[in-house]
Amino acid sequence: xxxxxxxxxxxxxxxxxxxxxxxxxxxxxxxxxxxxxxxxxxxxxxxxxxxxxxxxxxxxxxxxxxxxxxxxxxxxxxxxxxxxxxxxxxxxxxxxxxxxxxxxxxxxxxxxxxxxxxxxxxxxxxxxxxxxxxxxxxxxxxxxxxxxxxxxxxxxxxxxxxxxxxxxxxxxxxxxxxxxxxxxxxxxxxxxxxxxxxxxxxxxxxxxxxxxxxxxxxxxxxxxxxxxxxxxxxxxxxxxxxxxxxxxxxxxxxxxxxxxxxxxxxxxxxxxxxxxxxxxxxxxxxxxxxxxxxxxxxxxxxxxxxxxxxxxxxxxxxxxxxxxxxxxxxxxxxxxxxxxxxxxxxxxxxxxxxxxxxxxxxxxxxxxxxxxxxxxxxxxxxxxxxxxxxxxxxxxxxxxxxxxxxxxxxxxxxxxxxxxxxxxxxxxxxxxxxxxxxxxxxxxxxxxxxxxxxxxxxxxxxxxxxxxxxxxxxxxxxxxxxxxxxxxxxxxxxxxxxxxxxxxxxxxxxxxxxxxxxxxxxxx
Numbered sequence: 001x002x003x004x005x006x007x008x009x010x011x012x013x014x015x016x017x018x019x020x021x022x023x024x025x026x027x028x029x030x031x032x033x034x035x036x037x038x039x040x041x042x043x044x045x046x047x048x049x050x051x052x053x054x055x056x057x058x059x060x061x062x063x064x065x066x067x068x069x070x071x072x073x074x075x076x077x078x079x080x081x082x083x084x085x086x087x088x089x090x091x092x093x094x095x096x097x098x099x100x101x102x103x104x105x106x107x108x109x110x111x112x113x114x115x116x117x118x119x120x121x122x123x124x125x126x127x128x129x130x131x132x133x134x135x136x137x138x139x140x141x142x143x144x145x146x147x148x149x150x151x152x153x154x155x156x157x158x159x160x161x162x163x164x165x166x167x168x169x170x171x172x173x174x175x176x177x178x179x180x181x182x183x184x185x186x187x188x189x190x191x192x193x194x195x196x197x198x199x200x201x202x203x204x205x206x207x208x209x210x211x212x213x214x215x216x217x218x219x220x221x222x223x224x225x226x227x228x229x230x231x232x233x234x235x236x237x238x239x240x241x242x243x244x245x246x247x248x249x250x251x252x253x254x255x256x257x258x259x260x261x262x263x264x265x266x267x268x269x270x271x272x273x274x275x276x277x278x279x280x281x282x283x284x285x286x287x288x289x290x291x292x293x294x295x296x297x298x299x300x301x302x303x304x305x306x307x308x309x310x311x312x313x314x315x316x317x318x319x320x321x322x323x324x325x326x327x328x329x330x331x332x333x334x335x336x337x338x339x340x341x342x343x344x345x346x347x348x349x350x351x352x353x354x355x356x357x358x359x360x361x362x363x364x365x366x367x368x369x370x371x372x373x374x375x376x377x378x379x380x381x382x383x384x385x386x387x388x389x390x391x392x393x394x395x396x397x398x399x400x401x402x403x404x405x406x407x408x409x410x411x412x413x414x415x416x417x418x419x420x421x422x423x424x425x426x427x428x429x430x431x432x433x434x435x436x437x438x439x440x441x442x443x444x445x446x447x448x449x450x451x452x453x454x455x456x457x458x459x460x461x462x463x464x465x466x467x468x469x470x471x472x473x474x475x476x477x478x479x480x481x482x483x484x485x486x487x488x489x490x491x492x493x494x495x496x497x498x499x500x501x502x503x504x505x506x507x508x509x510x511x512x513x514x515x516x517x518x519x520x521x522x523x524x
Contacts, residue, residue, distance in 0.1 A: 303367020
């Protein structure tokens with residue numbers, strides 16, 4: 001009798017399939033975010049961060065308790081000479097998003113056993129508004145990597161909890177220590193990113209084994225306990241850095257600051273933002289946004305009803321255990337927003353609610369799977385699930401592509417090109433001062449008033465000066481301007497405040513409204 005042995009160096013079909021699907025995730029997301037890696041633009045903090053006149057941005061990072069972010073800025077600032085160089089940072093961020101989705105693809109293999117459905121869910125996660133911000137905004141280029149490492153830290157911690165239940169104490173401690181080190185480094189980069197750790201907890205407690213296996217419940221309990229200890233360690237590390245560096249900490253790093261405002265904002269805005277999935281919340285269309293959020297909420301509720309109504313659950317699982325399961329899910333969901341609830345004062349932007357958005361997307365996909373499998377059986381159920389997966393891909397990628405082009409790669413490059421053209425046209429050897437008439441919130445190329453970073457006019461934030469002028473001057477042909485001139489920069493929100501004289505160049509950025517779609521048809 002011959003025993004078949006695996007040849008050394010031969011990759012098994014299962015591993016090959018996993019590698020190919022992981023590569024497919026990265027390729028699809030690279031294709032989705034290809035425009036941000038090609039367009040020449042900057043947005044808001046990009047200008048004072050990468051084209052500074054002083055060191056106030058590093059000082060802000062230190063006051064926020066983010067020394068790793070300050071170090072990363074120091075490392076990349078050396079090769080940022082022109083605005084086009086920011087494309088590389090956005091490309092690095094997109095690669096981090098791809099690896100984040102690959103990590104989630106691995107973490108959800110039991111929750112979504114069908115590989116085609118799991119693939120669609122993970123790609124859809126990569127298209128969420130939070131990840132659009134990470135990809136399209138060079139200032140936050142490192143955040144996708146921090147989120148990915150936080151998920152990996154959660155997976156390592158979960159491995160430690162499983163080893164603990166197997167009595168492999170030394171290996172469990174090693175896993176917990178490695179996970180803690182990852183989280184501390186992430187906390188020193190951008191504190192809200194540690195919330196991504198709890199995505200692994202949400203995935204774990206959604207597993208049916210929580211209801212059927214007491215050893216599995218103990219592993220989940222160990223995960224929550226270890227996570228609490230690690231969060232406390234991160235907070236102590238933050239305070240230690242602030243104490244040793246001697247900086248004056250900002251209010252955003254103070255634990256439990258302004259709790260009433262946070263709870264009100266959570267119920268009024270954040271819930272809508274996380275339930276709207278791939279639709280950016282537009283404050284002028286609040287009823288429509290609430291309708292989408294209500295539909296997503298109903299699907300999730302139906303998923304829980306189906307999960308608890310299954311015969312195997314009703315007959316074998318007590319009411320007490322079902323309540324414990326729901327409580328564990330609620331606990332991990334709350335912890336996925338731990339930073340927004342405990343420390344950060346701004347709970348209404350897509351950067352700080354990213355983990356909560358991902359958890360909600362996973363819960364929505366889990367509910368859709370349960371509903372589909374309860375209605376359709378066998379091969380028909382698999383076919384319908386594939387249709388649902390296709391729908392997820394079409395909706396998520398379509399919305400993300402629209403968000404990227406509409407809010408980022410269309411208005412910002414056009415606005416920056418207008419500024420460069422105006423400088424090339426108006427600069428003379430006598431120029432000593434450049435004055436920008438900044439846009440108000442109503443003067444953008446994009447008219448929608450969307451949340452956070454979506455749709456904000458290019459020069460509306462006052463802090464873009466003088467960085468945007470420095471960037472534009474570097475893009476002007478060298479022979480047209482003596483770059484050794486001592487130029488002054490100023491700005492205003494109206495022409496009445498603009499200076500006059502032969503040595504002043506005045507540029508009215510409110511003219512960008514002429515680039516709105518349909519402007520010529522509507523103009524007199």
